[in-house]
Amino acid sequence: MKHVILIAINFVREQRWPILVLMSWVVALSVLGLAVNARANRDDILFIFKQGAVYGVVFAVFFGASAIYNERKTRRILAVLSKSVGRGEYVTGLLAGIAFSTGIYWFSMGVTATWVLGAAGFSVHTLWQAIACLVVACMLSATVAVLFSTLMNPLFATMATFLFLGIPAVAATRFGSSWAHALPAFFLIDLLMRSSFDSNLVVPWNSVILAVAESVFFWLTAWRVFAQRDIAVAVD
């Protein structure tokens, strides 16, 4: 567990600049809260919040898709894995780092949105339920991205992640809505996208539990795949 925490903290430290960029959405939302009349501009504020939420998931995918590649390219991974760190601990540490990075973001976003959107009349209960769904979607997307990153470079890993998670969403539009629950990342994000000041969000617990189970499955698969990989060969 100690190794996992150390690698996670190290990951957050190494990704501090992208995390700060991500946090600019929290700042943007705060500025809106201070500068505009929340009730009069409530739809614009909700739009900014939704945009920030999507960026949170996208950043989680970017973090996951590039984490292993960057460490291998710089060869820093050799010094880390020359210690008593197992491959599984390493992958878990990266995922914990992504969870921690995005967790900071979601918490800040939640607190800021409670203040700004709450003042505009948005249900705070619905807001935090939506954030819970987003965190789950975020972790599912990140584990899939990390799994692909054990095999591909960041560009292909990112594309493969969006494609893989997008297929059920596309299938749902053609073959019925139940397809959206197969890999519910897009479905969970869509809940927030569809939310408004007049509607209450009902958490689809089945999808949330499925997403958590799938995250565990993809995490274990990434662990297994990474354990078989030659990490010292050139990545280019």
Next chain:
Amino acid sequence: MPKALQFEGIGKEYRPLFGRRIVAALKDFSLDVECGEVFGFLGPNGAGKTTAIHLAMGFMRPTQGRGWMLGRPFGDAKTRERVGFLAENVALYHRPAEQLVGFYGALNGMTRGQSKRRARETLEAVGLLPEGRRNVSRFSRGMQQRVGLAQALVNDPELLILDEPTSALDPLARVAVRELLIAARNAGKTVFLSSHLLSEVELICDRVGVLNKGKLVRVGKTSDLLQSRAEYDITARAIPEGSFPEAKTVDGAVHLRIPSSRQRMVLEQIWAMGGEVLSVNPLRRSLEQIFLELTSDQSSNPGSEEHR
């Protein structure tokens, strides 16, 4: 007692994802490194030295064969707690040296206090303690190499695996590293040293292995390798001048350099002339000469010593 390192019939092929050219980096590679010895691992660029080291560290998996490190199969994470490793072209996170070395110590299961103390000790050992609070990104390449060495030593390892540890160092720092390695040997630690600096290997290694094109072409005690059995140096006195045209006379002693095939005949000639043989020594060669002989294409076949 388990061996420090044991490679058994290891082969490693690199297969590109696209393209058919398979590169065999190691072919049927077998080698034992005993505990407590300093082993020099030599070979030209591309010989497979780094591949062998990476296999031992578990960074990659062999295509064939198997190996053990300190009695456990290659890749066992727990065993690495007792191992120190320095990669060629060391790459480090950008943070203060003391903090960084402490981080690597913590990754080896050390407590916060232990890793902090050991970080200071190892930085002192490599001569960087005064710079401990500076970010390593501001260090020269040689200084970064020394931080790399500090992180390899932070857990007080039983086995040190060093891939070109002195490649970026100035002569003074090289001497310091050499002294560190000698101290490690005196403390009973095993050192597996891959280096192109043959003079350094000659000075500190108990045994040497030479790898060429993925095959171990020679392994043996450094002292044995350096002694040539092909030529001898004979020193004698009280023999008539001009008896041996190739001889050199220094302070009354006659020095002869002769091939081993003539050794017996020459000695009998000296005695027949009433001369006295002072010494007969196999001629000493430099490791560089041996290295060049072994790694030229014609001489890749095993010869004497402990061949594999």
